[in-house]
Amino acid sequence: MITPAYCQTMAxxxxxxxxxxxxxxxxxxxDALYLDRGAFFGSIMGTLNHLLWGDTIWISRFDGGQGPDPSIKDSVDFTPTPAVxxxxxxxxxxxxxxxxxxxSAIDLVGELSWHSGAMNRDFTRPIALCVMQLFNHQTHHRGQVHAMLTAMGQRPNDTDLPFMPEDF
Incomplete structure (x- = not known):
């Protein structure tokens, strides 16, 4: 389904x-960062915080490291300031x-089981699908942030994969 090269490119x-x-x-x-703009997570910072929270949950499931404490409803306040x-x-x-x-390729085979606090139930899904979810979730919410920034007259960077600099 996916390869280590896919994971590296998306990372x-x-x-x-x-x-x-x-x-x-x-x-x-x-004030502009915290203004409720009608997005699912309200503001630019609310959306960025939710995305960071989601990344923390997903990567902790993959690498076994520390995951976040707050629930999804608290994800908009995951960090206290833009600098943090x-x-x-x-x-x-x-x-x-x-x-x-x-x-490795073998790490992307098999299933992952976890309890979703947001859904209040247990899930088991293919690991590869869960890894794709990590990257898809990022793209989805960054797209929302991009739209909010564009609507306020900002000019975010290009988002096309073929134009990614080699040094990233």
């Missing part, structure tokens, strides 16, 4: 896209890249 893509967002967020007005978010986002992107560099 690089994730880091590239989030670098662009970190750079933009650092320059933006705090930027630091945590940088570390999470490095964690995802490190996992992707180490993953």
């Amino acid at each position: 690089r893509y994730n880091a590239w896209q989030n670098k662009g967002l970190r750079d933009m967020i650092a320059e933006m007005d705090r 978010w930027a630091g945590e986002r940088f570390k999470m992107d490095a964690r995802i890249k490190l996992w992707a560099e180490r993953v």
